[in-house]
Amino acid sequence: MSKVAKIVAYETLHYGGVPTITTKMLLDNGCEVKTSVPTQKHEFSYQNSSLLDNDPERYQGEGVLRSVHYINELIGPKLIGISPSKQNEVDGWLLTADGTADRSKLGVNTLYAISSLFIKAGAVDAGIPGYKYINSIYNARHPETVVKMEKVSAPIIPLITQVDFPNLFDFKEFCVAPSSSLPFSKSLEMSMKIYVGAVRSLSTANVTGNSDVVEFITKTVESQNLRLASDIFLAINFGSNSYSKGSSYAIRDKSQALKQADYIEFVAELTKKYFPLFLIDPLKPDDLGGWKALGQSISNDAYMVGDDLIASNATRLTKILSEKVCSSFLLKPSEVGTVTEVFEMVNLSRKHGLNYILSNSEHETNDPLLADLTVGLGADFVKLGRPITGENFSKYNRLIEIETELLSVKK
16 A cells, blocks of 8 residues: 655646646655646635635735645645545544634645545555546445446536626526436537537627527527427526625516515526526525525426535535525535545435535636546536636546446446
8 A cells, every 4th residue: 555755736827817726646656646726715604715825916816825835834744654545534634734614724725635636646546547436435434325326427518608798698607408318428519519509699699688598598409409408408507696686686687676576486487488407596595585485486397506505515505404495506526625525515415315416616727536526426417617628628528538438347
């Protein structure tokens, strides 16, 4: 069994030119693994915090040299001689060393950098692919909710985002989700076909609100000889916290801000007309009454998915489970803290019958570990960014690779 010989961290840039931590681990048998992790801004009181330098002279305060220092001078040296198989022990030690509820002392980015190094090194040392190692470790720790790896998770793929068209609509993202009966590679091919068609024709479309975008996507799908809500499904990431005002919701589709009841009626009508499979953050995180009312209105017509609602926080997940306000949630491993905590959140979700969707973070890197976690933890769905940039391609291509391996085993 090999041991850690050296851990080195340094600052690099990820998507959007924002600094991140890249970390390498060298084992005493000569093997090396590398990981890079996203950082995110702290938006909600229950959200875990990344450790940033807050130096306005560097990268608008978003540098991560403090985290790099912690790893190189304080954390890394203490892990020399430790077996990479000691995932649970190392993660527990990291959490004890941090000692805060929101991971603000060491930073969720620092914790995940080390934790993800160990899960990668453990797989390399065991001589098996990452997703198989993750699956074996999870099942050994949580035999009450065993995960069977039968196929690659079905993708939820963004087509049109509010960031790219800020003056056309209010919802955060309009996505597609091919039928889960399709192979992953076929789903990706289908989604890319629709994406190209949408990008080419959106500039000439008459889009003045959110409903117009849904109608536009419907026509785009039909133009590719596909059937919406049959071959492929709509998924809407509302990001409603960005357009909520007090107890009202202000959207371009209506001349005046809608009160909660009227807004819920609007979303319910949209659901009944276009049959989206996923409604992500349709109401703001603190409007739990609204979540419950919308759930009663649409029944089981769509997954009500919490993103900001839970913010990948285990304590918040427990609260939301007790409130029973959503049927699924986005689980972003890099925002949790450690791989062991990700396992525990999956275990808790499976015990309560809550669907979980593995998802990327806002500022992603080229690191493909998320793909292995998605398959190893048996997520029905995975939500990544648009397959047009490197940080997303790395994960899509890794999922194709895993699907090829799984199919070869079945033959």
